[in-house]
Amino acid sequence: MSAPPSPGRGVVLLRRATEPGPGRRLLLVSYHFPPGTGIGALRWRRMIPLLAEAGWAVDVVTVAPEATPEDGAALAELPPSTEVLGVPDSRPFAARVEHAAWLLYRSARDAAARAAAFRERAVETAAGEAGAGPPRRGRPPAVAAADVRWNLDSPRGWLRVFWARLERRRGRAWARAAADAALALGAGRAYDAVVVSSPPHWTQYAGPRIAEGFAIPYLADLRDPWAATAFLPEHVATPEWLRLARADERKAVRGAARLLANTEAAAEALRAAHPGRADAVRVVRNGWDRATRRREAGSRFVIAYAGSIYGDRSPEPLFRAMARMRADRDLAPEHFGAELMGPIDGGADRVRQLAAAAGVADLVRVHPPGSRADARRFMAGAAVLVSLPWSQHLAVPAKVYDYLGFEAWPVILAGPDSAPAVMLEGTGAAVADPADPDGVAQLLCGLYDRWRAGERPGPVAGREAFHRSEAVKTLVHDLEDVVA
Secondary structure (H helix, E strand, O other): OOOOOOOOOOOEEEEOOOOOOOOEEEEEEEOOOOOOOOOOHHHHHHHHHHHHHOOEEEEEEEEOOOOOOOOHHHHHOOOOOOOEEEEOOOOOHHHHHHHHHHHHHHHHHHHHHHHHHHHOOOOEOOOOOEOOOOOOOOOOOEEEHHHOOOOOOOHHHHHHHHHHHHHHHHHHHHHHHHHHHHHHHHHHOOOOEEEEEEOOHHHHHHHHHHHHHHOOOEEEEEOOOOOOOOEEEHHHOOHHHHHHHHHHHHHHHHHOOEEEEOOHHHHHHHHHHOHHHHHHEEEOOOOEOOOEOOOOOOOOEEEEEEOOEOOOOOOHHHHHHHHHHHHHHOOOOOOEEEEEEOOEOOOHHHHHHHHHHHOOHHHEEEEOOOOHHHHHHHHHOOOEEEEOOOOOOOOOOHHHHHHOOEOOEEEEEOOOOOHHHHHOOOOOOEEEOOOOHHHHHHHHHHHHHHHHOOOOOOOOOOHHHHEHHHHHHHHHHHHHHHHO
């Protein structure tokens, strides 16, 4: 390179390195990273200090926050050798036009809805609360990949194609900008390797560009399955999205020195889809970071969930099991209940409506999102930490690893052949099928009986194997291998 490229307009230095750090240096491109708090930001935030201990300094290129940083304190926890660069995510022209049209449509729709609400009074529910009751029916938040169809005989089908292409165009545009910023950042320093962590998976486009610019190996960190995804958000649920994903995944696989998967199930899916690169696939799991002792709690049996509720990750199976549990044990709210903390697509009312529909509204409490420290204090007071079901059966939610750091009974709502079930086999952590509310209720009743008898949960057996330091050992081994 004769001259370093421009870092681009709007690129901001979010954190400056104050020390040179260890001998080797890694460049990480991850759309989700502090100061953002999006899903996936925690994985590398927690691995970077461990990498520094193993002799690897890390610089990061992430998305620039649009407003005040959400979690600026997380940046302060990084090693002094880490520099963080923020690249703005600007909408393409087509996206800006589409967004303006959507705002006009939504304004007209909301006005019509307000007029209808004025004409017709809401019907009071049996509980006497106006507007409560079963959730309003509408489009599902997600569609199973096996059920995706073209549906080009309807406007919605064409809109899905448009949105799928727009999502890809936006992702690739940010990846190009991130690659340019990375090349400019690295003009004055030497990198040994580059890792691109996704989703959003279109950011993998940055990997080969950076690897070629610096003549270094590129590792693709696929936190969740890409073309093998189990479901799609409804607005892009079209075969076009899957076609584009397969094409772009093939390109990423060809250019990557290593393909990092979160679970053995996801790794096997990658090997089956790309047999020519099977030897390049590795499993670098998430992990728990440090133990937090459970604080002394009262006699109430608390089932807690801390995390996002979105897509098909719903507390409905838990609520159905709680209804059966109350009937079996004749329990009152002072005996047990569920508490949920974190961001909720559709707002807290969505969860309250699900609880009311299951008949357990008086047993459910919803807490607003808080800091990670708030979430840890919240989880420390629970008897049971529950992981809500998720149709990405090849992935293990990071929440499952988090729970291993607490002295509570983990209850993972997942299918018997899912990645969480395979990973936790033999540990004593309970995995229950969310499609079997009677089975979930029976499990919870057994834990409640033990609680009432005075037993308190301790550490999960064999949890040391799932500590994040073990995953970092695997990563360091592969980094040293590809660099050599």
